[in-house]
Amino acid sequence: MKEIKGTPRSAALFLFLAGLLCVISGKSFVSMHRPEPIFPGPGLSELKSLSDYLPALKNSPGDTEVYIFLGKEKGGNLLVLGGTHPNEPAGLVTAVLLIETIRAERGNVFIIPRANASGFTHSDPQEGNPQRFSVATPAGPRLFRLGSRLTNPVDQWPDPAIYINPAGQKLSGNEARNLNRCYPGHADGHLTERIAFGIMELIRKERLDIAIDLHESAPEYPVINAIVFHENSAELAALAVLELQDEGLEIRLEASPAGLRGLSHREWGDHTGIKALLLETPNASHGRLKGRPSSSLIVDGRDKFYARAARLGWLFVAYGDEGIPLSHRVARHLAALGALLRSLAELEPDKAIEVERMPPPAEVQQKGLGAFLHPPN
């Protein structure tokens, strides 16, 4: 075999190519810090930041927007959270869709679309996930970032070997960067605890009555297509599930285990007494059984391996060859939100929250997200 010998010229060439690769990947990494644009509809009353509720978050990577819709009539106060886990796209997209469409008639609505803003600035290593996914609208594609479940290690490092969260639960070290394990947070804790504390402050200062955290999980995970409720929201959740099942939407009712501490709805309910719920939809791109990760797997939700797993009885949801598209998952979140608000009005009429112009879930499923989202700039 002929030996290939390096020369100063080939060394310079490889050095240049390595440098070029660093510049390209560095630019691509840094671009994750640019938030996707959100185009609030005419219903928006005020745009605040989480740092307005916890000034320690100002100019930190944990600060994030709070979109406020004030109703014409007095009623209850609702918080909707997307992006607690930035790798669960239906949460972000549902929150964005609400911001771009709704108007509050009775009561007030607070929406945080990117609860863990830092988690949107990187993706999970070694997963091969796309950095963004694209939702088609008649005027062109809208791009959204697919982040990580955890806060960016650039913003919070190092992880402890064992993390004892502010609620006293012992967890593995990297859970210190999981916003859904850091409640009730701490005013001068690490970044993720400060974000959690900022949200607790918002709940207290705005005198919220009900808060809903939007999530997604893998189709092989048992808590799926579910409303997870804090015990003080049991009646509310049960009434909403009855309505949804009556409409033909299969949805599970899951009681939140009282001993699992640090989760959003657990600590919101325990510390502030509000009605606290978590919603889960099935996302194939999130699971371990999927094929190649891609933007279309996130948006179309079609994966032949999951269809096969469903035929083998391995999943906790029905999953056919047509998959479970993002539009269906967002429609599920909207349907659950609508049913919860109607149930709240029935149980506590003085706390009723009425929202107009929320895209009807059946139409979102049928026409797709692009029919309701603002066109891209």
Ligand SMILES: [Zn+2]
């Ligand atoms: Zn989640």
